[in-house]
Amino acid sequence: MKFSIDQASFLEGVQIVQRAISTKSVLPPILSGIYMESKDQNIILKATDLEIGIECVLSANVSENGSTVLPARYFVELVKKLPNIELHIEEGDNGQIRIGYGKSEVMLNAFSADEFPPLQQFEEKNMLSLPKDKLIAAIRNVSIAASSDYTRPIFTGILLEITDGNLLKLVATDTHRLAYTEVRLDKEPSDFNTSIIIPSKSLIEISRIFNMDEGEVTIYLDKNKILFEADHIKITSRLIEGKFVNYKQVIPEEFTTRVRVLRKELNDSLERASLLSRDDLSKRKHNTVKLSIQEEVMDISSKSSQIGELEEMIPVFLEGKTLDIGFNARYLLDVLRVIDTEEIVIDLTTELSPGILRPVDGQDQSLFLVLPIRLS
């Protein structure tokens, strides 16, 4: 193996694949490394924790083909600190890798490349493509509702469903809230009527790694794995087995109270209210705020026995009945963070039934459902 590449593009590549490196000590040591292969004017970088796998191809000046695995922690830190000049990388003696920069050089101990597990292969059969920015926006919308409690793995995943030929839906829930978003595909996918559960962690990585530009991302699906490909980067992920909750059943179709409110105003009020609702002593994680919806105003109040209490009034447009309801402020704020329209609507029925938040943009592509807190 022998090639030269400029530091900046090399660093970008290793930092992308490094995201797949896990700190879990149960994994074999080889997986703490980044696989590097030089082949026909290209450098292929790979890393995996067996749940997610990332592969990135960089163009370089290759003079000798070959492969190696370098310990990610030191390798990435080192490349980050190297000067922004041409780097010369080649195999040295004793299985070491030599990185030359200017008149200096560094030798790194390497693993044997044979031990590195091959990334999963996909047939070019079940595939679909959509604009990257649409996928990233959809992931950002729904991932807020995914759970991080691994005792119930289903809820740590995001449901990806394709119906009607070209309607892609993403759904996530942690049983206290649910986020739903849909994307109409321009091109009909080839035989892709499906519903699968992807770990939310993998999808969040995807939304961070891919650039939010005009390009397309292609998705390949296999029985228990999925591949996303764009920008010379391939990201594979394991799927979560099991059955997702019937989300259609929990989304109410009717409501008796509808309020329209300025997003920023509600957001700022809730931020203040949530400051005064964190009761550390009672060991409750809830961040309870009370919304009292009246004609033309919504009264937001919170209380902490130690800090004090707060009451705010913001103007709203009300259709239907007045209502008092309690919510976890954090759940509402998470939603308001990902909605970017000026106004939102909240649909409610009773103080014990879900509240539905929607952006007011006339497109009806996303909805966020939050279950209330029962107040005594």
Add this chain to the structure above:
Amino acid sequence: MFIFHVDVNSAYLSWTASFLLEQGHPVDLRNIPSVVGGDPTKRRGIILAKSIPAKHYGIQTGDTLYEAKQKYPALVVVSPDYDLYMRCSDSLYLLLCEYSSHVQRFSVDECFLDWPSSSHTRKDAIRMGRDIKERIFHELGFTVNVGLSNNKLLAKMASELQKPNQLHTLFPDEIKEKMWPLPVEDLFMVGRATQKKLYKFNIRTIKDLAQTKPDFLQTIFKSHGLKIHLYANGIDDSVIEPKQTLLQKSIGNSTTIPYDITEKSDSHLILLALCERVGMRLRRSEGLAQVVSVHIKTSQFAYAMHQKKLFSATDETQEIFRNAKTLLDEMDLKEPLRHLGIHVSELIHNDFYQISFLDPKDRAKQRTLERTIDKLRNRYGEKSIFRSCFVNSGMEPLQGGVHDEDYLMMSSIL
């Protein structure tokens, strides 16, 4: 600001005594050598509380029943009734709430009360303290000590000064005279281990401790040293945390069956009968359980326990039973059963409950139903209403009732 500390005098014993008097018991347990603790029929257990006459015979809290009987063979022993204590504690709390909106339950038998003093004098506060003490005695039937000061620590120290049925003040200007002469182990947060070390350095009174350099105490006791130094000087800035209801750690119920249970359906019925009481107690304590556990003994005296964390906290008999039944079935027992028990633990308060999709659909309805049944049972007796599956089953619809739960001991929540 005035802070009151109200402390029930030998709580368990006086609560049991006043309850028995009310029930027509001829003697007041407080006036004879008597103890609360253990199970007198089984002749085991430890002493949880003692009467003052019992104290004269050298009987101490923590003695085994056997030891205590050796010290005074004619000792009267009564079993603890934790439900009664919780009710007494609740009524104490409610009475205090009439005086201030800032009442903190510090343990089963202690409360702090905050009384804003902008327009009140010390005399007013003392008068109010006396009034509280007298009302508790006349309306609830037991005596308390009231401590009065400007912070929680001094109020607590004041109520400990001389017992029973007293009101003491311990304002900052009284520290030198009333608190400093006391032995150092009387100071709040100075336990046996700390006391031993302090004695080694010849710090024997609270005054000695107050006048020791804080740096020195820090090198020995770390941050705890600084804290007790502040306490010895009567300084404490902790605030009253109102509306803190007391929550037990777990609630349990079990029964030993006089014959072998071989049928699954019979064991399910017994489990349901046990769950009824657990559910009732859980709802009364205003708690929700997050963990359900089932324990069993077989006819061969083999013991097994199985537990499960619930997806969402509950106080419903039905829901507890459903989980307990699964747990029992999962144990896959080959031998006949002789003992069955159920516990719910990791309790949380029910005042704010985050609703989940996984909650049963008819939860609100079920809640109302179970609360209505509780009310009927409280008013017309426990067996005034029971589940039809017990008709002609030969089984009691509510079983157990032995208190085998972990209650908070007095003064255990700091």
